[in-house]
Amino acid sequence: MDEAEVLDRRRSASGEVVLRRRGGHCEVIVNGCFLMDTVDGRSERLLVAAAAAELAGVRRPSVLIGGLGVGFSLAHAAAEPRWGRIAVVEREEAVIDWHRTGPLGAFSAGALDDPRVEVLHTDLVAYLAAAGERYDALCLDIDNGPDWTVGAENDRLYGPVGLAAAAARLNSGGVLAIWSAQPSAAFERALRAAGFTGVRSEEIAVERGVPDVVHLARRA
Template identity: 65%
Template sequence: MPPVPSPPPGPAPSPVVLDRRDGPYGEVVLRRHGDQYEIIANGVFLMDTSDGRSERLLVDEALAALDAYAPGRAGLRVLIGGLGVGFSLARAAEEPRWGEIAVVEREDAVVGWHREGPLAAYSRHALDDPRVRVVREDLVSWVRASGPRYDALCLDIDNGPDWTVTENNGSLYSPSGLAACRERLEPGGVLAVWSAQPSAEFETALRDAGFTGVRTTRVPVARGVPDVVHIGLRP
């Protein structure tokens, strides 16, 4: 008897909107798609909970660059720009050498999804860590204001320098925006920027802004084009 053919796979589940908020920066949406969660900002897919390797690498690469400059330092201060689904924050909270972890997040909804919602499992409740401080501000404005310096800035608020969520975010990657980032770093500090695709132009922009040791680390992903982390050091 010939084998019975398997039935064709059923249709993929449609995304389910769990929360939708309108704010001063536009619309932000939390969706569940199968067993994953997604954040959509102004109609642009921002990130989901399917992987997280490159978001964790954002923090790992910053720490590795600091170790190359001055190995073994503790009490380091890191700023995470964009809470997202929490992978970067969770990774930072795992490392005891980070003595202070600041998170700049402009969307109250995103913070709420981590405090009381389903994303708390992905940030591993790191908002309860006494080293963690949430700054409810727009990162682009915060960088340009006067304030404390950090050993590392780990920025992930867009799909990359060439694919921003809101138009104003583009100024973060401009010469003046990168100069402001440089001033927010201690000497020997590290700027790490997540991107959904490599950008040779952004590498050049980092060098032109006075960063040294500029490099790009790639993380292969299923969709083809690798996620990347751009690194630059303040001399």
């Protein structure tokens, strides 16, 4: 395996955030734990594409993407002219900087300059819990998904309170799409218990291990 080169290292309220390059690809490490890389963005793109397909009859739908990550989801949304407003929530200022002036800009492909795009530097869980604008789609890619989080505070998003907050931020019939590093029947049950309908999952096979998953559900 190629040796990783540290490109930047920052301290934040959530701990240490590191950007590394390995074999031509970038990696984001949080508090010593691998979080994401730029090797394969298929499931991150599916997160947005599947939500858009569910909204085929909606003109100029709005979407909230959380978080920015390595930019695959945002770039895919910005490449689709059918989307109206595109908001992206990212709590790590370092990640936003790495897209604006650093090497991750190559993967978000200039999407931050799209006039439809607004970058919200805040915590996603807190943002959803606050009263505010509703969206036609929430595309959430936070931590490793509902069953394994690097940051314990992210557990709140996948519990009853977090799912209720997500539902409150959706327009009637709006779509909730959640990325996960593994399938989760328990989370599908949690979505139904929270009042969502049409709960289903789409999988993308990965080179090793269990497939990545996008959980999909609608606000009734």
